[in-house]
Amino acid sequence: MSMWDKNKVGCILLDKKLAQPFNKGAKRTHKPAWDELKCTKCGLCYLFCPDAAIKEKADGFFTSDADYCKGCGVCARECWFGAITMVEES
Amino acid sequence: MDRYAVFVPRLLPREECFLPDAPVSCKGCGEALAVRLVYKALGDGLIRKGSWKVPWKQSVPELKGQDPGERFSPSLLRLPKADKQVLSICFDNEACTGAEGTGKEFWKKNMPAVAVAEGVAYVATASPGYPFDLIEKVKRAYAAPGDAYIHILCPCPVGWAFDASMAVTIGRLAIDTCIFPLYEVAQDTCLMSVSVAKPRPVKDYIKFQGRFKNLTDTDMEELQKMVTIAYARLSSSTQQGEKKHG
Numbered sequence: 001m002s003m004w005d006k007n008k009v010g011c012i013l014l015d016k017k018l019a020q021p022f023n024k025g026a027k028r029t030h031k032p033a034w035d036e037l038k039c040t041k042c043g044l045c046y047l048f049c050p051d052a053a054i055k056e057k058a059d060g061f062f063t064s065d066a067d068y069c070k071g072c073g074v075c076a077r078e079c080w081f082g083a084i085t086m087v088e089e090s
Numbered sequence: 091m092d093r094y095a096v097f098v099p100r101l102l103p104r105e106e107c108f109l110p111d112a113p114v115s116c117k118g119c120g121e122a123l124a125v126r127l128v129y130k131a132l133g134d135g136l137i138r139k140g141s142w143k144v145p146w147k148q149s150v151p152e153l154k155g156q157d158p159g160e161r162f163s164p165s166l167l168r169l170p171k172a173d174k175q176v177l178s179i180c181f182d183n184e185a186c187t188g189a190e191g192t193g194k195e196f197w198k199k200n201m202p203a204v205a206v207a208e209g210v211a212y213v214a215t216a217s218p219g220y221p222f223d224l225i226e227k228v229k230r231a232y233a234a235p236g237d238a239y240i241h242i243l244c245p246c247p248v249g250w251a252f253d254a255s256m257a258v259t260i261g262r263l264a265i266d267t268c269i270f271p272l273y274e275v276a277q278d279t280c281l282m283s284v285s286v287a288k289p290r291p292v293k294d295y296i297k298f299q300g301r302f303k304n305l306t307d308t309d310m311e312e313l314q315k316m317v318t319i320a321y322a323r324l325s326s327s328t329q330q331g332e333k334k335h336g
């Protein structure tokens with residue numbers, strides 16, 4: 001995207017929607033998958049996500065936003081209950 | 091709060107004020123996580139008053155020594171408080187001390203100790219491995235009278251050469267091995283935020299990181315001794331309740 005020159009100094013995107021066209025999730029190799037039988041809805045994955053890619057669903061479980069997730073695997077390692085596994089992106 | 095500690099993440103504000111855009115942060119970026127937690131603690135409106143519009147990697151000339159090996163150029167977030175007081179938050183990814191590879195052996199500057207010696211009213215160290223501690227400290231620093239300084243150790247998977255999924259774990263290991271103790275200095279008394287009763291060996295922290303792969307066993311023993319002495323000195327000054335230079 002040719003939005004770089006329009007950004008402010010330090011590339012701070014004050015408007016959330018500005019980051020969407022970058023589609024930073026495009027280069028990931030793995031994505032998290034939740035086992036909802038093990039998940040206790042504690043929210044640790046949501047807390048530790050560096051890219052704020054994990055969102056809460058209406059039923060209280062969590063899911064990852066494909067536009068923002070970079071597939072780093074922090075959520076899978078930090079999950080206390082082992083409910084998250086990293087699945088290879090198809 | 092301890093009883094429900096597992097479910098505390100649900101009580102945090104859901105508003106996301108900081109979304110790191112693609113080219114700025116790598117995957118598993120500890121710095122992005124730390125900035126996100128700071129945003130969560132302070133809220134959007136306060137951050138916009140800060141100096142975040144100056145470059146994200148702000149190089150601070152007064153922190154640099156004459157020797158290029160001794161310089162210390164982290165990214166700083168400066169937030170004005172009431173009465174011209176400033177809350178400075180330093181996001182330290184040790185880029186200029188370890189990842190640069192100048193070939194010289196040196197320790198990084200102990201910035202919290204410098205801040206204490208300079209008479210900053212509230213000084214604290216934090217890590218994204220202990221997120222609630224970080225959030226509480228940022229809130230407390232903003233509410234405390236006088237200038238405040240918070241030093242956050244941000245694991246950097248690229249610079250430190252470890253797996254991206256370890257980012258939070260490495261941040262926690264830095265505290266568990268006493269390499270980066272968590273403490274806060276307010277009103278001339280030092281409080282340990284996490285007192286480590288049985289420190290893990292320093293090797294646990296070192297072995298995951300590619301930047302330390304040239305360390306030999308004797309180096310490791312020396313490092314372990316230095317860390318033990320530094321931590322003992324810090325915790326002894328805590329008990330006396332004095333102004334410490336840890």
